[in-house]
Amino acid sequence: MATQHSRSAARVMMAPAVILLLGWMLVPLVMTLYFSFKQYLPLRGGDLGWVGFDNYVRFVTSSAFWPSIQATLAIVGGVLVITVILGTFLAMLLDQPMWGQGIVRILVIAPFFVMPTVSALVWKNLFMDPVNGLFAHLWKSVGATPIEWLSQASLPSIILIVSWQWLPFATLILLTAIQSLDSEQLEAAEMDGARWPSRFIYIILPHLSRAITVVILIQTIFLLAVFAEIFVTTQGSFGTRTLTYLIFQRVLESQNVGLGSAGGVYAIILANIIALFLMRIVGKNLDA
Template sequence: MAARSREVRTGPLLAPAVSVLLFWMIVPLVLTLWFSFQRYNLQNPLITGFAGITNYKILLVNAKLWISILNTLVLVGSVLTITIVAGIFFAIVFDQEFPGRNIARLLVTAPFFIMPTVSALIWKNLLMHPVNGFFSYMSRWLGLPVIDWFVQAPMFSVIMIVAWQWVPFATLILVTAMQSLDREQLEAARMDGAKGFSMFWYITLPHLLRPISVVVMIECIFLLSVFAEILVTTSGGPGLATTNLSYFIYMRAMLQWDVGGASAAGVIAIVLANIVAAFLIRTFAKNLERE
C-alpha cells in the first residue's frame, strides 16, 4: 500500500515532464503524417489539397528511393562491422598493460567528440584531397597513382569517415566491459592450456556479446540518419552513389521543395527504422536467452 501511495504521489510531479516529452515527439510525427497525404510543393503553392496515397505511390515507383534505401543499409552494415571489429581489437589491446596506454586510449576515443561536419571537412581537405591531401602525398611518395577518393570510391570514403567517428564509441563500451571480465577465469583457462584464439573465442567474445548488442542498437539509431558527412563531402554523388535515405529526404524537401513527398519519404524512413529495430531486438533477445 505504501508503494502504491508513493506512485500516486509522484504521478502529478512526473506529468509535466512526460507531457512535454510526448508533445515534443508526437506533434512532429503527426505533422509528418499529415503532410505526407497532402499536395504541398513550395514551387507551386496553388496546388494544394488532400492527395491520399499519391505521394507514396510516386515514391515507391521511384528508383532513387530504393537506391537510397540500399545505400543506407550498405552504410549502416559496413560501419557496424568496422566499429565492432575495431572496438573488440582495441578493447583487447587496452586491457593489457603497456607504456603509454592512457595516452593511446585518449587518442583512440578523441574522434568521438569531434562534430560530424568538422570530421568530414578534416577527411575531405586534409586526408583525401586528390591534390593537397595526406593520402595523395603518400601515394606520390610511394610512386603509386593518386586516388580521387570521393569520385573513384565515394561510398567507401563516407564509410571510412563515419566509422572513424564511431569506433571510439564501440571502444569505450567494450573496454569498460573488459574491466568486468573475471581474471580468475582467464587464469584458470591459461592453466588448462588455452591460448590466444581459444581464450578469445570461448571466454572474451561471449563476455562481450551483451555490450556488443548495446553498441549495435545505439549505433543503428544514429547511423540510419547520417547526413552531415554526406552533405559536406559528396552531396549524395557522384550521381546517387552516396545518397542515403536521410539525404534523399533532404533533396526532396529542400532542393525540390516537395514537402508532401519528403514527408512521405520520412514516414517510410520511420517504418524502415522500426523494422530494423524490431529485427535487432528479437535477434539479441534470442541470443541472450540462450546464455
C-alpha cells in the same frame, strides 16, 4: 517498500516530463503524416490540397528510392562491421597495462566528440584530397596514381569517415565490458593450456556479447540518419544518396514538403523494421 501514496506522488511528479516527451515525439510525427497526404509546395503555390497516397506512390516508384535504401543499408552494415571488430581489438589493447594509458584512452575516445561536419571536412581536405591530401602523397611516394576517393570510392569513403567517428563509442563500451571480466577465468584457462585464440573465442567473446549487442542497437539507430558526412563530401553523388539525403532533396531542394514527408514515413517504417529484426536476432543476448 513504496506505498500506494508514494507511487501516486511519483507518477504526478513525472507526468510533466512524460507529457513533454510525448509531445516532443508525437507533434513532428503527426505533422509528417498530415503533410504526407497533401501537395504542399512552399515556393510554388503553397498548399494545393489533398492528394491521398499519391506522394507515397511517387516516392516509392522513384528511380532513386531503392538505390537510396541500398546505400543506407551498406553504410549501416559497413560501419557496424568495422566498429565492432576494431572496437573489440582496441578495447583489448587498451586494457593492457602500458605507459600513459590514461592519455592513450583519451586520444582514442576523442574523435567521438568531433562534430560530424568538422570530421567530414577534415577527411575531405586533409586526407582524401586527390592532389594535396595525405593519402595522395602516400600513393605518390610508392609510385602509384592517387585515388579520387570521393568519386572513385565514394561509398567506402563515407563508411570510413563515419566509422572513424563511431569507433571510439564502440571501443568505450567494449572496454568497459572487458574490464568487468574476471581475470581468474583467463588465468585458469591459460594454466590448462588454452591458447589465446581459444581463450578469446570461448571466454572473452561470449562475455562481450551483451556489450556488442548494445553497440549494434545504439549505433544502428543513429547510422540510419547519417546526413552531415554525405552533405559535406559527396552531396549524394556517386551512389552515396541515402534515404535521409533523398528526403532532404525532396523537401529543401525540390521544395516538395508532401513528397518529403512521405519519404519520412518510409524512413520511420525502415527504422522500425530494422529495430524489430535486431531486437529479435541480436537483442536476445540482453536476456542472457
